[in-house]
Amino acid sequence: MKRRDFIIKSASAGFAASAALSLGGYKKLIDDKPLSQSYDLVAIMGGKPEAMFDLGIQELGGMGKFVSRGQKVLVKPNIGWDRTPEYAACTNPALVKRIIEHCFRAGAKEVYVFDHTVDNWVNCYRNSGIEKAAKDAGAKVVPANTENYYQEISIPEAKILKKTKVHQLLLETDVFINVPVLKNHDATHMTCAMKNMMGVVWDRAYWHRNNLHQCIADYALYNKKPVLHVIDCYNVMTKHGPQGVSKEDVAMLESQIITTDWVAGDAAAAKMIKLDPLRIDYIKIAHDMGIGNMNLDSLNIRRIKM
Amino acid sequence: MRSSLLKKIRQAVALAVFIVFCVIFLDYRHLIPEKYFDIPLWFQFVPSAIKFVTIGMVAGSGFLAVLLLTILTGRTYCSFLCPLGILQDLFSRIGGKIKRRFKRFGFKRPHTVLRYSLLAVTVLVVSFGGIYVLSLLDPYSIFGRFATYFAKPVILALNNFLSGILEKFDVYTIAHVQIPTFNALVYLVPAGFLLLVGILSLTKGRLYCNSICPVGTFLGLISKISLLRIKFDESKCTKCGRCAIACKSFCIDFLNKKIDNSRCVECFNCINSCPDKALSYSLVTTGKKKTETDSEKRNFIGGLILILTGLSVKSLAQEEEQKVEHKASTVKEKKTFPVSPPGSTGIENFNSKCTACSLCISACPNNVLVPSLVQYGITGIMQPHMDYHKGFCAYECTRCLEICPTGAIMPLELEAKKLTKIGTAIFIRDNCIVETERTACGACAESCPTKAVHMVPFEGNLTIPETNDEICIGCGHCEFACPVVPYKAIYVDGIPVHKAAKKPENVQTDLKHEDFPF
Numbered sequence: 001m002k003r004r005d006f007i008i009k010s011a012s013a014g015f016a017a018s019a020a021l022s023l024g025g026y027k028k029l030i031d032d033k034p035l036s037q038s039y040d041l042v043a044i045m046g047g048k049p050e051a052m053f054d055l056g057i058q059e060l061g062g063m064g065k066f067v068s069r070g071q072k073v074l075v076k077p078n079i080g081w082d083r084t085p086e087y088a089a090c091t092n093p094a095l096v097k098r099i100i101e102h103c104f105r106a107g108a109k110e111v112y113v114f115d116h117t118v119d120n121w122v123n124c125y126r127n128s129g130i131e132k133a134a135k136d137a138g139a140k141v142v143p144a145n146t147e148n149y150y151q152e153i154s155i156p157e158a159k160i161l162k163k164t165k166v167h168q169l170l171l172e173t174d175v176f177i178n179v180p181v182l183k184n185h186d187a188t189h190m191t192c193a194m195k196n197m198m199g200v201v202w203d204r205a206y207w208h209r210n211n212l213h214q215c216i217a218d219y220a221l222y223n224k225k226p227v228l229h230v231i232d233c234y235n236v237m238t239k240h241g242p243q244g245v246s247k248e249d250v251a252m253l254e255s256q257i258i259t260t261d262w263v264a265g266d267a268a269a270a271k272m273i274k275l276d277p278l279r280i281d282y283i284k285i286a287h288d289m290g291i292g293n294m295n296l297d298s299l300n301i302r303r304i305k306m
Numbered sequence: 307m308r309s310s311l312l313k314k315i316r317q318a319v320a321l322a323v324f325i326v327f328c329v330i331f332l333d334y335r336h337l338i339p340e341k342y343f344d345i346p347l348w349f350q351f352v353p354s355a356i357k358f359v360t361i362g363m364v365a366g367s368g369f370l371a372v373l374l375l376t377i378l379t380g381r382t383y384c385s386f387l388c389p390l391g392i393l394q395d396l397f398s399r400i401g402g403k404i405k406r407r408f409k410r411f412g413f414k415r416p417h418t419v420l421r422y423s424l425l426a427v428t429v430l431v432v433s434f435g436g437i438y439v440l441s442l443l444d445p446y447s448i449f450g451r452f453a454t455y456f457a458k459p460v461i462l463a464l465n466n467f468l469s470g471i472l473e474k475f476d477v478y479t480i481a482h483v484q485i486p487t488f489n490a491l492v493y494l495v496p497a498g499f500l501l502l503v504g505i506l507s508l509t510k511g512r513l514y515c516n517s518i519c520p521v522g523t524f525l526g527l528i529s530k531i532s533l534l535r536i537k538f539d540e541s542k543c544t545k546c547g548r549c550a551i552a553c554k555s556f557c558i559d560f561l562n563k564k565i566d567n568s569r570c571v572e573c574f575n576c577i578n579s580c581p582d583k584a585l586s587y588s589l590v591t592t593g594k595k596k597t598e599t600d601s602e603k604r605n606f607i608g609g610l611i612l613i614l615t616g617l618s619v620k621s622l623a624q625e626e627e628q629k630v631e632h633k634a635s636t637v638k639e640k641k642t643f644p645v646s647p648p649g650s651t652g653i654e655n656f657n658s659k660c661t662a663c664s665l666c667i668s669a670c671p672n673n674v675l676v677p678s679l680v681q682y683g684i685t686g687i688m689q690p691h692m693d694y695h696k697g698f699c700a701y702e703c704t705r706c707l708e709i710c711p712t713g714a715i716m717p718l719e720l721e722a723k724k725l726t727k728i729g730t731a732i733f734i735r736d737n738c739i740v741e742t743e744r745t746a747c748g749a750c751a752e753s754c755p756t757k758a759v760h761m762v763p764f765e766g767n768l769t770i771p772e773t774n775d776e777i778c779i780g781c782g783h784c785e786f787a788c789p790v791v792p793y794k795a796i797y798v799d800g801i802p803v804h805k806a807a808k809k810p811e812n813v814q815t816d817l818k819h820e821d822f823p824f
Contacts, residue, residue, distance in 0.1 A: 043822055082702050110476075118753065118787075120671050120700055121481075122336075127702075143481035148470075186761045186769070187748025204749075205789035211745040238815040242752050245810050251817035271823040279767055281746065296824045303822050 040299040041259040041268060047306035049095035049234045049256060056230075056258040057102060059302050066227045069107030071174040074114075075099055075139065076226070077130055078181045078196055081243050082119035085129050088235035088250045089243055091181040093133035095232050095256075099179060100137035111139040112169050115199040118243075121145040142169055150202040158218035160210050165202040170224055178226035178262070182233045182269045184241035184249075187212060189280050191242050192269040193229045193262035194220050213281035220262065220291045229265045231257040233272050263292025264299055271296075312587055313574040316385055320392045327389040331453035331668050332461050334483060340669070340708040347665075349387055351521050352444040353711035356437075356659050361713050373528065380532040381525045384515055384571040390445035391515060391522075391571065393452070394507035398554055401508035408509045412547075414556035416569055417517040421526075428520040438685040441661040442495070443520050446711075448503065450663035451496040451688065455677075458668060459485055486673045486696065495688055511554025516569045526568035533590055536570060536577070538563040542584035549576035549585055638734070638793035643800030644681035645692040645729040645780060648699065649707035649715040652803035653682065659714035662688035666706035666715060672697040674782065675706060692728070694782030694798055699728075701755035701781060724755075727807040729780025729798040731759055731773045737795035740770040750784035750796045756810045759784045759796065771796060776808040 042059045044052040057063055067073055077091035085093055100111045113134040117124040121143060125131040131141045143149065150165035170176065180196035187208075188195060197219050198204050207215035233255035240249045253272060259265040263286045267277040277283045277294050287294040326346050329338065348354060348368035358366025372383050384391045402409030424443065431439045441447055462485045469480045506514040515522040529535070540563055550558040553576050557569035577585045643653060647666065650656035667675045667690050674697030675690040682689055692699060701724060707717045718726060731750075739747040750771050751761045758778035761769035771784075773796075780798045788794040 043824075045819070045822065082700065120703075122671070123700070123702065140476075140478060142478040146482040146484050148466075148482055185748075186751035187746055189767070205787075208747045208749045208789040209739060209743075209791075211743070212748075213746055236817070238817045240757050240812070243755060245755075245757050246812045248812040248814045251815045253817070253819060255819070255822075268824045272819070273817065274823070281767055301824070305821075 038300065039302040040261055040293075041257060041264050041296075042302045042304070043255065043257050043268065044304045044306065045253075045255045047254065049092045049232060050098040052234075052254075052256040052306065053095060053098050053102070053230060053258070055304055055306070056256055059304070060228075060258060060260075063102040063106040066177070067103050067106040067108050067175050070109045071107070072172065073103045073108045073111045073175045073177060074169055074173040075103065075111055075134070075177045075179055076196065076200060077113065077115060077179040077232075078191075078199060079115035079124050079128050079130050080118045080199060082117075082123040082127050083244065084127055086235065086247055086250070087244045088181060088183065088237045090124070090128035090130060091179050092232045092234050093129035095230065095234070096130050096179055097133035097137045099177060099230060100134055100139045103175075103177070104138055108175075111137070112142050112173060113139050114142040114144040114167060114169060116144040116167070116202065116204075117199070144199075147202050153222065153224075155218060155222045157221050159214055161207065161215045161218035164206070164219070166222075166224075167200050167202075170200050176224060176226045178229045180229070180231055181236075182231055182272060183237040183244075184239050184273060186241060188216070188282065190266070190270050190273060190275055192231055193226075193265045194282060194286060213285055216282040217285040217289055217291065220286050221289065226262070227260065229257075229259050229262050231259075231265050231269050233257060233269065236273060238273055261292040261299075263287050263294050264296065265292075267294040267296055268301075310578050313578050316382075316572070316574055319386045320395065323387055324389060324392040324396075327449065328453065328457070331450060331665065332458055333669075334458065334462060334465070336669070336671055336705070340705060343709055347709075347711040349383075350446040350711055351383065351388075351525075352440060352446055352661055353663065353713075356661070356712040356714075360659055361716075366713075372525075376525050376528045377532055379534045380529040380567060380570060380572050381522070382572045383525055384512075384522055385573045388445050388521070389449040390452075390503070390519075391512070393449060394503060394512060394514060395554075395573070397504060397507035398511050404508070410551050411511055411553050411556050413550045413553075413559050413561075416557075416566060421517050421523040424518060425520045425523040435658060436685060437658055437661065438687070440520070441688065442499075443518065444661045444663070445515075445519055445521055447661040447663035448496075448499050450665050450668075452500060454664035454668040455488070455493060455496045456500065484673065486676070488676055489679055491679055492677045492688065511556065512569075512571055513556070515571065516555055516557075522571075523568075529567050529570070532567065534587060535567050535590055536565050536572070536574075536585060536587050537590075538565070539584045539586065542582045544582055544584075546581065548579045548581065552576050552579035638737070639732075639797040641797065641799050643729075643802055644678060645694070645782070645798060645800035646804075647675060647690065647692060647706050647715050648723050648726045648728050648779075648804070649704075649710070649718050650804070651716065653800065654802065656714050657682055657686050657689060659712050660686075660689045661712055661714075662690070663711065664688070664690070665709055665711065666690055669705050669709050670697070671703060671705060672700050674699050674786075691800075692782060692798075694785035695794075696786075698753070698783035698786040699781040701783075725779065725807050725809060727779050727801065727805040729778075729782070729800045730775055731778045731780065731784050731796055731798050733759075733771055733773050733796045734794070735770075737790050737793055738770065739790060739795070740764055740768055744768065747789065749787040749789055753783035753787040755781065755783065756807070758810075777810045779807045 042056045044056045077096045079090050081089040083089035103111045134141050151168050152165050154163050180193050182192050185191040233253050235250050236253045237244045237249050238251050266283050270277040330343050351372050354366050354368035358369045428439045466482050469482045503514050547560050550560045555569045557566040646653050646656040676693040677688045678691045681691050704723050707715050748761050751759045756777045758774045762772045764770040782798045785797045788796050
């Protein structure tokens with residue numbers, strides 16, 4: 001281990017520990033301290049989104065493992081809807097903020113946040129609370145509302161989605177962190193990690209027209225992959241998704257899933273809302289295409305209850 | 307008062323008003339809350355008059371204020387407050403720079419027949435319940451259309467140019483904006499008027515205001531009895547004619563030392579131009595010469611007031627069936643009615659009050675309001691309707707309701723607007739991806755804010771849309787989102803009279819985990 005890495009790791013570990021301890025009631029951090037474990041997936045339950053992330057990322061070796069000094073980072077939450085945080089239609093702003101803080105702590109030069117929203121983007125950015133949270137953490141919040149922000153890329157191995165336009169910042173940044181929120185979804189039963197990529201492309205209608213599930217899986221083949229998926233399951237929209245009708249749709253699950261395998265992440269997330277991952281076609285397709293592993297039993301999963 | 311200050315005051319006020327109206331129409335980033343627009347919009351004559359007639363005293367009192375102002379000061383409205391008037395002064399100034407001849411006016415006889423005929427036609431049509439002539443000729447609305455259809459695209463293009471440059475430096479504070487596109491035919495009306503007003507004002511000062519504009523003609527009639535007006539001091543005047551040359555209304559007959567007060571817009575240019583200080587702006591003097599009463603015009607004014615006040619009763623009494631021209635039948639989406647914006651209470655009501663100033667079109671953050679061509683019938687040309695191929699009505703937005711100066715779109719509380727049904731979603735199963743391709747879609751259902759459009763089990767893991775009329779409010783998000791081309795698989799048909807939608811019911815979810823489910 002290089003000295004620099006060691007320092008970064010120690011610092012982030014200390015940061016996580018202090019944050020966790022300051023919230024109190026947590027013993028596991030002291031009980032066993034795995035420093036270089038290689039978990040496929042870390043699931044945390046029973047804390048605030050920030051505290052759960054502090055612990056979870058620590059279990060995966062700290063943010064320094066994913067973000068190096070001087071790198072540009074793209075953090076992509078779900079900001080798709082003009083809804084306030086308690087509706088859980090968008091990613092929890094406190095979580096987004098904490099992830100950005102970790103990125104800067106790991107030495108990121110710049111952190112960018114955007115989403116191609118469904119509702120009016122100005123209102124989505126503002127009312128989701130994400131714009132303010134991200135700016136407070138020092139990130140640049142970037143528009144994604146017009147086509148000129150997008151550039152065409154190709155995905156040669158894709159079955160259907162061989163070409164699509166993605167946001168230029170996806171191409172210009174060094175590290176990509178996916179921060180979806182788990183929700184019930186009218187069209188695909190569930191939206192989470194892989195489906196969150198519909199917010200980095202311009203023409204979503206194409207996906208809807210041309211076998212939505214296959215397109216979602218196809219996009220996951222694109223080589224600019226997120227290095228990390230932080231799945232927000234703190235407040236979860238269990239029905240009427242992805243927009244929700246009222247707060248009655250929201251269950252407070254106080255959970256979080258952090259993984260480097262989005263097929264596994266989506267499979268685990270599906271179970272959080274009592275769905276069989278096999279019912280969600282894109283998970284199955286992605287698994288079969290070798291994008292990830294949906295068989296949770298064969299994975300090294302770290303489960304933490306706070 | 308003889309001071310040259312008058313002209314400076316007029317210029318300062320006019321400039322301020324002009325800037326305010328430019329901001330109102332061009333504030334594409336919606337930086338200024340709608341409530342600040344109320345005051346400048348309140349004193350716009352025609353919108354205020356419509357509010358006065360249809361809603362009542364308080365809301366439309368701006369119209370009374372302008373009448374009072376005219377009785378006191380003459381047609382100051384035209385020079386100080388009318389954005390189109392001020393725009394013409396700017397054009398006239400430019401005209402003078404191009405050719406000096408364009409700024410040498412002199413005295414001309416008024417186009418009496420033309421101006422009174424146009425006023426009469428406007429009033430007559432209005433009194434029979436048609437607003438279209440007034441919409442075409444209302445100066446504020448004409449200005450609004452110039453701003454919306456000509457100035458705003460230029461501003462947006464500039465914004466995008468700047469945004470592109472800043473982006474190169476990793477600065478994203480100015481976002482790129484979509485420039486809305488409208489049917490080219492819609493441009494016929496504003497382009498025609500731009501040509502007419504532009505040429506007339508460039509070369510002939512305020513000729514438009516004094517021969518075509520019904521508001522100018524109407525206020526001109528009232529200014530015949532105004533207290534303050536421009537007067538000759540006959541003992542000082544040397545008949546040099548400079549005042550007449552400076553008068554952009556062509557209304558100073560310096561040889562006879564007479565001013566046609568019906569055409570004077572109180573610009574005060576003449577006062578400044580007079581080397582002998584023979585002109586002043588002062589109280590009309592009673593005494594030496596009784597102004598002869600023009601009984602014909604008195605009757606005319608009386609008639610006008612009668613018609614205007616009678617209108618309020620008439621508009622309430624109208625109960626005829628709405629006639630809206632159907633869309634061409636070649637379109638698979640069979641829209642029987644256009645969709646009028648929420649708060650307009652219905653198509654007929656909307657059509658009778660909207661002057662097509664296009665402020666709502668300019669203010670709509672989602673570009674869903676577009677000028678109509680024949681959707682409301684030819685008489686409703688330029689009046690906005692909801693085009694769900696261009697955008698959708700945002701669930702949390704009430705901007706057009708708050709901004710409308712005529713009361714064609716009335717304010718509603720957000721919660722009330724969310725339950726106002728302006729149309730109804732109709733699903734065409736044979737167009738739907740799920741039916742035709744047997745692949746998942748659901749773009750319509752995911753967009754629906756009330757879940758009036760929702761997915762029900764289909765084959766295997768597939769689900770297919772279903773609509774619930776009772777809770778559908780007709781926001782059009784489903785139609786906008788539907789990815790099928792060229793005809794949509796779901797569309798919103800307008801309803802002639804808006805209704806109250808049922809509030810969507812919901813039950814608390816009971817999902818809970820004691821431990822990880824995996």
